[in-house]
Amino acid sequence: MAHTSVHTYELLGQYIALDIPSGAVHVLDKLAYDLLRQLTPPLSKECPASVYSALNASAAEINEAYAELYSLYDAGLLFSEDDYEQIAAMIDLHPPVKALCLHISHDCNLRCKYCFAGTGNFGGQRMLMPAQTAIDAMEFVRKASGARKNIEVDFFGGEPLMAFDTVIQTVEYVRAREKEWGKSFRFTLTTNGLALDEKKMDFINQEMSNVVLSLDGRPEVNDALRCDIAGKGSYARVMPKLLKMAQSRNGKDYYVRGTFTRLNLDFAEDVLHLRNIGFKEISVEPVVTTDPALDFTEADLPRIYAEYERLAKIMLDRAGTDETFRFFHFMIDLEQGPCVIKRLRGCGAGAEYLAVTPDGELYPCHQFVGNPDFRIGTIYEPDKLNEELRTKFAKQNVYSRSGCRDCFARFYCSGGCSAANFNKNGDISKPYALGCDIERKRVECAIALKAALAVRAEEEAQE
Numbered sequence: 001m002a003h004t005s006v007h008t009y010e011l012l013g014q015y016i017a018l019d020i021p022s023g024a025v026h027v028l029d030k031l032a033y034d035l036l037r038q039l040t041p042p043l044s045k046e047c048p049a050s051v052y053s054a055l056n057a058s059a060a061e062i063n064e065a066y067a068e069l070y071s072l073y074d075a076g077l078l079f080s081e082d083d084y085e086q087i088a089a090m091i092d093l094h095p096p097v098k099a100l101c102l103h104i105s106h107d108c109n110l111r112c113k114y115c116f117a118g119t120g121n122f123g124g125q126r127m128l129m130p131a132q133t134a135i136d137a138m139e140f141v142r143k144a145s146g147a148r149k150n151i152e153v154d155f156f157g158g159e160p161l162m163a164f165d166t167v168i169q170t171v172e173y174v175r176a177r178e179k180e181w182g183k184s185f186r187f188t189l190t191t192n193g194l195a196l197d198e199k200k201m202d203f204i205n206q207e208m209s210n211v212v213l214s215l216d217g218r219p220e221v222n223d224a225l226r227c228d229i230a231g232k233g234s235y236a237r238v239m240p241k242l243l244k245m246a247q248s249r250n251g252k253d254y255y256v257r258g259t260f261t262r263l264n265l266d267f268a269e270d271v272l273h274l275r276n277i278g279f280k281e282i283s284v285e286p287v288v289t290t291d292p293a294l295d296f297t298e299a300d301l302p303r304i305y306a307e308y309e310r311l312a313k314i315m316l317d318r319a320g321t322d323e324t325f326r327f328f329h330f331m332i333d334l335e336q337g338p339c340v341i342k343r344l345r346g347c348g349a350g351a352e353y354l355a356v357t358p359d360g361e362l363y364p365c366h367q368f369v370g371n372p373d374f375r376i377g378t379i380y381e382p383d384k385l386n387e388e389l390r391t392k393f394a395k396q397n398v399y400s401r402s403g404c405r406d407c408f409a410r411f412y413c414s415g416g417c418s419a420a421n422f423n424k425n426g427d428i429s430k431p432y433a434l435g436c437d438i439e440r441k442r443v444e445c446a447i448a449l450k451a452a453l454a455v456r457a458e459e460e461a462q463e
Helices: 030-036 049-054 059-074 131-144 160-175 198-207 219-225 235-247 268-276 298-318 340-345 387-394 418-425 433-462
Strands: 006-011 014-019 024-028 099-103 150-156 184-191 208-214 253-260 281-286 353-356 361-363
Touching (some): 006 433, 014 433, 049 059, 099 131, 131 150, 131 160, 131 353, 150 160, 160 198, 198 235, 219 253, 235 253, 268 281, 268 298, 298 433, 418 433
Parallel strands (some): 099 150, 099 353, 184 208
Antiparallel strands (some): 006 014, 353 361
């Protein structure tokens, strides 16, 4: 690596340089790549004499490569300055609430072995959210969102289809009042699909901007971990329903979401299985657990890295064909990207984003629910929220978290997940190191894939 503001690597047959602050991605030839790794800013117009002996090329070739690199430097696209820390210092520590994770059910009709929610009850009593509580939560976010117009609400669990009447009544209540409130609500629902039927699908397609469908991949992988109350696998019962749900979306957002563990380090096969049976929007994510049978170790990293690289190569080969698909963790916008605040702070858990339990309690996000140390308050007492705790979460950004400011992926992961950090390290500010390693590889693969597709498109346009 040439400098802390530039990350260089090789992937998919490309020599890549990422200018971290600007987000500019450069695909270089071998000489320019090797030359860049010899340089330290500030750059002068003339190539430093010290680099000639380190490169296997003529002086003329080196000078030509240097001129190209210098032009990027002069344009602010190489060795650019990171001036985002001053923006981070101005982040609102008391932002309006813009999103709720509504725990429609603290119960589930499955007993997934890696479930962070303790098989659905979040370590407490199994219960469903009454419709009135959900409606009260909508009134809470209406007021707590201030002048913000766009509100996100996730119907979550447990399994939210177990209290689908509450989902219906909540949506109907909001739709009847959106115009009056001057707000627009975007609903998402996450389901394991076991209780899906035609009526539910029709309502979901009508009202849900996005739907998340839980399935881990190959039948044997899914059924080893996603079991029903009797301990039987769920694949054969849910897969046809989930696929029908996906195919009925008619262009509206959905994705099938799986989890991989130490039991299926060949998780690219699960991604391909999901695509081969008909899903085109796919997310298969690494587990975060304390179960040693399922959790990753550093020894697993080379295998995980190789699988992500294999997946990127497959996606490149399939691009432009009928077999193409989108993989959630490779979706990176190299042109615009998210707003600066989101790049610095991430999901906004505990500040802009809150989870609501079936009895109306508030937590920073779904993964903190049930831990009394992270109880923020209730929807019924909006003036008595734990603002000290909310401020602690609001202060989390890539400059406040240890190790993030020097990480090349910081503006893509935004400092990682507070819950994963806490579950692994007991501290929301201390990144989960192994999770960071995995994230960095995903970012490298995502950028390399985007770059390769861009180069291909450019070459085709010139033909």
